[in-house]
Amino acid sequence: MLSEIPDIENKTEALYLYLQSNASDNEGDSWNYHHNPKIVSHINNLSKDDCENFTSEIWNWKKEIIFDLADPFLHIVNPNLNGSYLYCKLILHMDDMESQEYLIQNIQIIHNIPKKTHPIDFYLDLAKKILTINKKNNENYNYAVEQIRLKIITEKS
Numbered sequence: 001m002l003s004e005i006p007d008i009e010n011k012t013e014a015l016y017l018y019l020q021s022n023a024s025d026n027e028g029d030s031w032n033y034h035h036n037p038k039i040v041s042h043i044n045n046l047s048k049d050d051c052e053n054f055t056s057e058i059w060n061w062k063k064e065i066i067f068d069l070a071d072p073f074l075h076i077v078n079p080n081l082n083g084s085y086l087y088c089k090l091i092l093h094m095d096d097m098e099s100q101e102y103l104i105q106n107i108q109i110i111h112n113i114p115k116k117t118h119p120i121d122f123y124l125d126l127a128k129k130i131l132t133i134n135k136k137n138n139e140n141y142n143y144a145v146e147q148i149r150l151k152i153i154t155e156k157s
Contacts, residue, residue: 001025005042011050012057015042019065031071039072043081051080059093066090067099074109084112089122092129100133107144110151123152 002021006014022035046054058066070090076083088110091103107130110123127148134141 005038010053011042011046012054015039015054016057016061016065018042019061019068023064023068031068035068036072036075039069040075043072043076043083044078046078046080048080051078055081055086063094063096063099066093070103074106082113082117084109085118088113088126092122092125097133097136100129101137101141104130104133104141104144107147110147111154113151115154120152120155123148123155127152 002018005018008014018038025031025035043054058069067090070087073083073087073090076086087103087106091100091107094100094103110126127145130141130144130148134145
């Protein structure tokens, strides 16, 4: 296990190495109090170029590794990244039901994505995924369905 994110030139690779090294850490609240703050700090300090590299590279990582970025995405304040968008894109990226259910519990963050910054197809794809998750779970995620519906209305106006 790495205790710190490596200080190497490729900041995306450094984060990947850290996440991969700590993937098996399921020690209580270690992610909430130890790993996530380091990950958020690392992402918040990425340059514009680093951010572009990061957002193109992460989708090639193993899904289990990318999933570890979900909670940190909620706390990103880097002006070159929108953590809310990345979080919602992660919902589209994940295939397993447990991850999808976990992710849509924070769907209200979709309203933090600035209007007209992404194509409407992104929101329509997200709506389709949320409707599928809701249907498979006996309509337990109607709140998520309503949030994506409201966002699509906002985007179309």
